[in-house]
Amino acid sequence: MIPRLMIRIGLFLCCLGCLGILTSCWDTKDINKRLMPVVMGVCKNGDQPYKIILQIPSPQKKGSQFLEGEAQTINKAIDEIRTKSEKSVDLLHLRLFLICEKTAKSNINDIVNYGVQANDISVKGLVGIVRGDFEQTMHHKIQSNPELSSYDFFSEQAGWTPDNTIKRLWEVFRDINSYTQDMAIPILSKGTDTLYNFEGSAIMRRDKMVGDISPDETLIYNAFQRKYTGGTIEVSKNSSVLIKKATISHKVKWTDVGPSMQSRLKLEVVIAENRDILSDDDIAKLLKEDIEKKAEKLINRLHTYKADALGIGQYFRRIMTESQMKNWKRQWFPQMKHEVTVDITILNNIYFKSTNKMKSRPGTSPESK
Numbered sequence: 001m002i003p004r005l006m007i008r009i010g011l012f013l014c015c016l017g018c019l020g021i022l023t024s025c026w027d028t029k030d031i032n033k034r035l036m037p038v039v040m041g042v043c044k045n046g047d048q049p050y051k052i053i054l055q056i057p058s059p060q061k062k063g064s065q066f067l068e069g070e071a072q073t074i075n076k077a078i079d080e081i082r083t084k085s086e087k088s089v090d091l092l093h094l095r096l097f098l099i100c101e102k103t104a105k106s107n108i109n110d111i112v113n114y115g116v117q118a119n120d121i122s123v124k125g126l127v128g129i130v131r132g133d134f135e136q137t138m139h140h141k142i143q144s145n146p147e148l149s150s151y152d153f154f155s156e157q158a159g160w161t162p163d164n165t166i167k168r169l170w171e172v173f174r175d176i177n178s179y180t181q182d183m184a185i186p187i188l189s190k191g192t193d194t195l196y197n198f199e200g201s202a203i204m205r206r207d208k209m210v211g212d213i214s215p216d217e218t219l220i221y222n223a224f225q226r227k228y229t230g231g232t233i234e235v236s237k238n239s240s241v242l243i244k245k246a247t248i249s250h251k252v253k254w255t256d257v258g259p260s261m262q263s264r265l266k267l268e269v270v271i272a273e274n275r276d277i278l279s280d281d282d283i284a285k286l287l288k289e290d291i292e293k294k295a296e297k298l299i300n301r302l303h304t305y306k307a308d309a310l311g312i313g314q315y316f317r318r319i320m321t322e323s324q325m326k327n328w329k330r331q332w333f334p335q336m337k338h339e340v341t342v343d344i345t346i347l348n349n350i351y352f353k354s355t356n357k358m359k360s361r362p363g364t365s366p367e368s369k
């Protein structure tokens with residue numbers, strides 16, 4: 001009887017000790033003693049040190065606070081910022097990485113590896129490239145809207161449109177180390193009435209920027225990435241359509257002369273503007289010709305860059321040998337035959353409150369028909 005009682009007392013004391021450990025908060029930090037940056041800017045010019053700029057939301061200042069550091073390594077520059085700061089700097093909430101264009105043209109591998117390997121940085125953060133004056137762009141503010149976040153311009157729930165690309169840190173790391181896929185990263189510059197102006201997308205071959213494409217060509221890129229819905233395309237000088245749905249399918253084959261691919265892009269659109277009073281068939285024909293021409297131009301440029309930003313090689317992986325896979329970007333992709341066909345379906349003009357006014361010709365009225 002006594003041993004059983006002693007066992008119960010021992011278990012009770014053990015549980016009591018565990019509760020004491022579980023409820024301890026010795027390593028917590030008061031939120032008022034922490035700085036949580038949401039944007040990190042990184043720039044390096046040749047053998048010069050890394051320039052790091054952290055943007056931190058500041059409700060007290062009704063805007064943002066900026067912290068800067070310089071060192072030969074990114075980690076040391078961050079430590080320098082922490083040393084100067086009066087509060088703890090936590091990188092857990094970083095949502096956007098901005099890299100200056102000259103660094104992107106040199107090498108972004110070190111930056112990406114740092115972001116992926118650091119325990120306190122989320123790999124879901126977005127990546128962009130800054131064109132023009134790096135420091136002015138990072139410190140740029142909009143006085144009329146001080147609570148505006150840089151991240152909003154890349155958010156699909158906010159300012160993002162299919163004219164811009166979206167690339168996350170983990171995706172950049174994946175594409176840098178892929179045999180069969182490269183990437184496109186959005187290019188931005190200092191805005192006037194907004195924080196940023198978007199100037200298309202940078203074409204990356206592994207870890208280096210080798211060229212860029214315009215916003216119109218970015219639309220085609222996003223179609224291949226299946227991120228196209230909501231885009232607007234000008235069909236003629238006074239006519240435009242709104243994309244409601246976009247699907248794409250591919251057929252691939254590998255013959256004695258090399259790889260070939262047929263892509264079929266199907267678009268469901270509504271007419272957003274038609275001041276030229278074009279028929280639906282005319283609009284569909286013009287739109288089809290325009291997109292096919294842009295797609296051909298984009299593919300030819302990517303072949304010249306030897307950069308498979310569309311991820312075409314992913315569709316050939318199952319039929320390639322290991323040797324062909326390793327030589328995909330250098331040998332096979334530039335000589336690949338790629339045909340893009342576009343099918344246009346014009347939906348009922350539900351975009352307008354009244355379609356009769358738009359359909360009517362000059363000198364006629366809906367009542368006279």
